[in-house]
Amino acid sequence: MAAKAPDRRRNNPPSHGTTAPVFLSTSADAPKAQQEARPPGEIRKIFLRTGLIASVTGSSFLEISPLKLSVSVLGPRPLPRSSTTPFAAQAILTTEVKFAPFASTVRRGYLRDSSERDLGSRLYQALVGAIRRELYPKSRIEVVVTILDSEDEGDEVNTIFMEEGKASSELKYWDVGRAERALGVVLAGCITAASAALADAGIEMYDLVSGGVASVFVDEADSKGKGKDNSVGEKLYVRDPPVAPPGGKAPLATCVIGYMAARDEISELWISGKLGTRNGVTEMDELVDEAVAAARASRGVLNEAAKERVKFIVGKAQATAGAEGKDVEMTG
Amino acid sequence: MTSLVVPGQPLGPASAYIPGTGVHIFNNQVIASLVGQVVTVPPASSSSSSSTTSTSTNPTISVVKPALTPEEEATSATLLPDVSSIVLCRITRINARQATASIFVVNDRVVGDEFQGVIRVQDVRLTEIDKVKIFTSFRPGDIVRAKVISLGDQSNYYLSTASNELGVIMANSESGDQMYPINWKEMKSARTGAVEERKVAKPF
Known part of the structure; x- marks a missing residue:
């Protein structure tokens, strides 16, 4: 008789059977994240390029090992027609930060979680004052950041650390501010890369905003025996800090800033951790100064990346002009 | 240098x-x-x-x-219509009070995203504005040269064709073939010879 009618209600396996795939083990050869030896005042090397995505107005890609992220800038585009938003005399900026599911050490979901929303609003704050929004009425500018790799450990871990860090001192010292350091490096990278993408898009700005992050550490012994007089020993300020604290040191606080170097203005400031109340003012000032120094250091990279496309066009124009000049010489 | x-x-x-x-x-x-x-x-x-x-x-x-190329120079993703910009638009909808249009060129440059504009009946022409009828001025699909007179409300730019140089510059007849202007308010089909009413822009 004829073959049995195929079962269309279920997902059928292939008729010829399958073989389970065999993967070569790479875990033994996988390079370990080495503890790089760099002075505390030096930031990691930054790789920043612009104009990689053709379908958007402006884009950039940033890499500060192991952080990788790409930024797309869309617009200025018309406001959605059916929206209830009233007439907007200035451009409406929207920022969105999304971790790829594989970007953290703990896998993330596809929906935006609370730390992504938090980073998005901080990025908005860092950029909104720098854009000349009055030049773009009735329009919106969208900044979309996709993080492809980071030292971050996922939203659940962040929430636990952040809440417990504030609630109790039972937490092990090396975990304090761990999430803040990871997210701080991410946010600083987002700010720098987003400015480069906005410049690439040709959107007018008062100044480029560069991100900087710094942490302050004390000797472990000091942190344990910290008295009520807040007299702690020598503090160690680290710019662009790694997630793991330096050996024998306990973290106190982390500061992230968005900094407009040409105007000497801070557009975004995020400090978390413990800074003593009595010496608090000077401690905080010192930490902010360190973060500003880190932001100044990344500004140089940002300037070059922002110029990249224009430089290419000018170079090409000069090359063709030179070729034409040669032609004239030959004919003449 | x-x-x-x-x-x-x-x-x-x-x-x-x-x-x-x-x-x-x-x-x-x-x-x-x-x-x-x-x-x-x-x-x-x-x-x-x-x-x-x-x-x-x-x-x-x-x-x-x-700009890298002439094509890139002709387009601008960051360009927005402003008051007194000259725009090219395509009529999308008409009713007795206004014609709705989609703006695709602003000051001789192609925009990244199309903007919506309206030409109200009182802005169609300069004289005898109370006798203007939208249906005898524009038809959906017409390409119109217009001037931005206001940023308008949240969704529409307000456009005007109240000038000799402004109005329909390209239009197809009801049977679908292209028409040429014969005077300031009529266009004629090249194939059938049918005459239709439009608010015609004065050719340069």
């Missing part, structure tokens, strides 16, 4: 230049607000050699982002 600048870079004292495009003034300094090349244009009238102290003799300084 022309230097590249980034946003925030000072270009010179505000007293020595007239700010052009792509720059702003902060702390009495002309500051770049775009990435691009600095272009300094000397004052147009060189005859006023006597009044050297006047501000009109200052050169205009602006920052221009160069």
